[in-house]
Amino acid sequence: xxxxxxxxxxxxxxxxxxxxxxxxxxxxxxxxxxxxxxxxxxxxxxxxxxxxxxxxxxxxxxxxxxxxxxxxxxxxxxxxxxxxxxxxxxxxxxxxxxxxxxxxxxxxxxxxxxxxxxxxxxxxxxxxxxxxxxxxxxxxxxxxxxxxxxxxxxxxxxxxxxxxxxxxxxxxxxxxxxxxxxxxxxxxxxxxxxxxxxxxxxxxxxxxxxxxxxxxxxxxxxx
Amino acid sequence: xxxxxxxxxxxxxxxxxxxxxxxxxxxxxxxxxxxxxxxxxxxxxxxxxxxxxxxxxxxxxxxxxxxxxxxxxxxxxxxxxxxxxxxxxxxxxxxxxxxxxxxxxxxxxxxxxxxxxxxxxxxxxxxxxxxxxxxxxxxxxxxxxxxxxxxxxxxxxxxxxxxxxxxxxxxxxxxxxxxxxxxxxxxxxxxxxxxxxxxxxxxxxxxxxxxxxxxxxxxxxxx
Numbered sequence: 001x002x003x004x005x006x007x008x009x010x011x012x013x014x015x016x017x018x019x020x021x022x023x024x025x026x027x028x029x030x031x032x033x034x035x036x037x038x039x040x041x042x043x044x045x046x047x048x049x050x051x052x053x054x055x056x057x058x059x060x061x062x063x064x065x066x067x068x069x070x071x072x073x074x075x076x077x078x079x080x081x082x083x084x085x086x087x088x089x090x091x092x093x094x095x096x097x098x099x100x101x102x103x104x105x106x107x108x109x110x111x112x113x114x115x116x117x118x119x120x121x122x123x124x125x126x127x128x129x130x131x132x133x134x135x136x137x138x139x140x141x142x143x144x145x146x147x148x149x150x151x152x153x154x155x156x157x158x159x160x161x162x163x164x165x166x167x168x169x170x171x172x173x174x175x176x177x178x179x180x181x182x183x184x185x186x187x188x189x190x191x192x193x194x195x196x197x198x199x200x201x202x203x204x205x206x207x208x209x210x211x212x213x214x215x216x217x218x219x220x221x222x223x
Numbered sequence: 224x225x226x227x228x229x230x231x232x233x234x235x236x237x238x239x240x241x242x243x244x245x246x247x248x249x250x251x252x253x254x255x256x257x258x259x260x261x262x263x264x265x266x267x268x269x270x271x272x273x274x275x276x277x278x279x280x281x282x283x284x285x286x287x288x289x290x291x292x293x294x295x296x297x298x299x300x301x302x303x304x305x306x307x308x309x310x311x312x313x314x315x316x317x318x319x320x321x322x323x324x325x326x327x328x329x330x331x332x333x334x335x336x337x338x339x340x341x342x343x344x345x346x347x348x349x350x351x352x353x354x355x356x357x358x359x360x361x362x363x364x365x366x367x368x369x370x371x372x373x374x375x376x377x378x379x380x381x382x383x384x385x386x387x388x389x390x391x392x393x394x395x396x397x398x399x400x401x402x403x404x405x406x407x408x409x410x411x412x413x414x415x416x417x418x419x420x421x422x423x424x425x426x427x428x429x430x431x432x433x434x435x436x437x438x439x440x441x442x443x444x445x446x
Contacts, residue, residue, distance in 0.1 A: 016275075020297075020299055041317060041331075041418075042315060042317065042331070042333075044267035044269075044278050044280075044313055044315070045278075046267075046269040046276035046277065046278035046311075047276050048271055048274065048275070048276050051271065051309070052239075052271070052309040052311070052339070053269035053270050053271050053276050053277075053278075053309060053310065053311040054269065054276075054311050054337075055267050055268075055269035055276075055278050055311045055312070055313040055337065056313065056337070057267075057313060057315040057333070057335050059331070074243075076243055086274070086275040086276060087276065088269070088275070088276040088277050088278045089278070090267055090278040090279065090280060092265065092267070092280040094264060094265065094420065097362055097363060097444070099363065099366065099425075099441065100370070101370065101371055102370060102371040102372075102373075102377075103355060103356070103359050103367065103370045103371065103372055103373055104373050104374075104377040104381070106359055106362065106366075106370070108264075108265070108282070108362075110280070112280050114277075114278065114279070116275070132326060133326070136326050136329055139320055139329065139331075140320060140322065140416075143322065143329075144326065146411055146412065147323070147324065147325060147326045147329070147411060148324055148325040148326065148406055148409060148411065149325075149326055150325075150326055150327050151327075154325070154327040158327070176426075176428050176429065177428055183371055184430050184432075185432065186371060186432070187432045187434075187435050188369055188370060188371065188432075188435065189369070189427075189431065189435050189436065189437055189438050189441065190427075190428040190430075190431060191425050191426050191427045191428045191431070191437070191441070192425065192426040192428075193363075193422050193423075193425045193426075193441055193444050194422065194423040194424075194425075194426065195264075195420055195421065195422055195423075196420070196421055196423070197317065197418055197419070197420055197421075198418065198419055198420075198421035199416050199417065199418055200416075200417040200418075200419070201417075202322075202414050202415065202416045202417075203399075203414050203415045203416075203417065204412075204413075204414045205399050205400055205413040205414045205415075206399065207402075207407050207413075208412065208413060208414070209407075209408065209409070209410045209411075211410075212410050212411065212412050213412065214412055214414070215412050218322065218412065218414070218416055221320070221416050
């Protein structure tokens with residue numbers, strides 16, 4: 001990422017999204033936040049029900065400066081969130097285990113984003129169709145052009161929510177363990193175990209029409 | 224898992240943890256819930272701040288029927304949660320992308336657990352030390368016996384929280400895509416792309432004492 005690009009990005013920092021601890025790991029520029037949201041396959045959505053927190057995993061997608069997710073029109077989460085209530089959407093990508101010489105300095109390398117905002121139900125038909133396409137593309141780039149698009153009944157059964165990407169923060173840890181200076185003399189192994197979400201070879205559905213080949217985007221799936 | 228084992232496990236179902244949608248994917252027995260909690264490297268903790276939800280990723284561990292997590296004594300999340308307030312802890316393991324013939328039936332294979340409960344600060348020194356050991360073991364089995372244990376200053380700086388595993392639910396999707404009967408005749412590829420969090424070869428810390436070998440638990444790291 002060039003400095004020029006970085007300078008062009010806007011900040012999503014607000015008093016609520018300002019990272020209080022380990023502030024040197026924090027970032028607020030839109031490019032950093034978008035890249036993490038786009039790479040993460042799923043998010044965890046937090047909302048409040050009868051004063052208590054509920055956290056549900058779901059698939060998201062980003063279109064421009066808006067974060068979207070979808071689900072059944074019968075979903076409690078989606079029905080709660082379309083009432084203009086506060087949501088917190090968090091994504092986390094694990095990059096590795098950080099093994100220090102002391103138990104205390106063990107950590108993980110990760111990239112996470114926290115988005116705060118209120119949900120809005122997407123009612124415009126064109127926006128809804130665009131988002132449903134984008135959700136498929138978020139999971140697997142190239143897939144949306146091959147599939148049967150939603151019909152009217154499916155559109156009615158699907159609720160799509162939008163949250164503006166206006167208040168957010170990223171938190172990133174990279175690099176080796178940081179031990180106390182005295183501990184570096186200890187004969188204890190320390191280092192990183194890199195981790196990544198890795199695809200295996202696709203498994204054809206048993207009822208595939210004869211002669212249908214596995215598309216490249218599945219055979220060479222990559223985040 | 225044999226039927227005998229299943230019969231022995233207790234149920235963590237409650238009105239609040241009863242899965243309302245796709246109930247056939249739900250499970251409430253302790254063995255199923257424990258296995259998912261133990262395999263997941265991290266959790267997402269939800270709590271309420273000034274009426275709004277906050278969701279933060281962190282490392283957890285399970286000891287018997289208690290879920291623990293830890294962090295800096297300065298952490299806003301941990302300070303909030305020790306005040307006997309409601310928390311929701313969610314873990315999600317992604318097992319694969321489910322590519323159906325229709326956009327609508329695209330899905331993911333996953334195993335997730337939602338735990339509801341109130342936090343309690345662990346103040347007993349022995350329990351605290353056991354949990355800190357268990358946290359290291361949760362991330363990497365075999366690691367805790369090799370590392371320098373926490374000293375008194377580190378213990379003071381670390382806050383450990385407990386949540387009883389009394390109200391929880393698991394939700395699991397496995398298997399191939401389920402398409403509408405009419406769609407099976409479409410010449411569209413469908414199937415599963417399996418996913419797993421995969422370790423790469425460990426990277427030694429640059430300041431490792433000469434002659435210290437990479438331990439087996441790191442060289443052959445496995446969840």
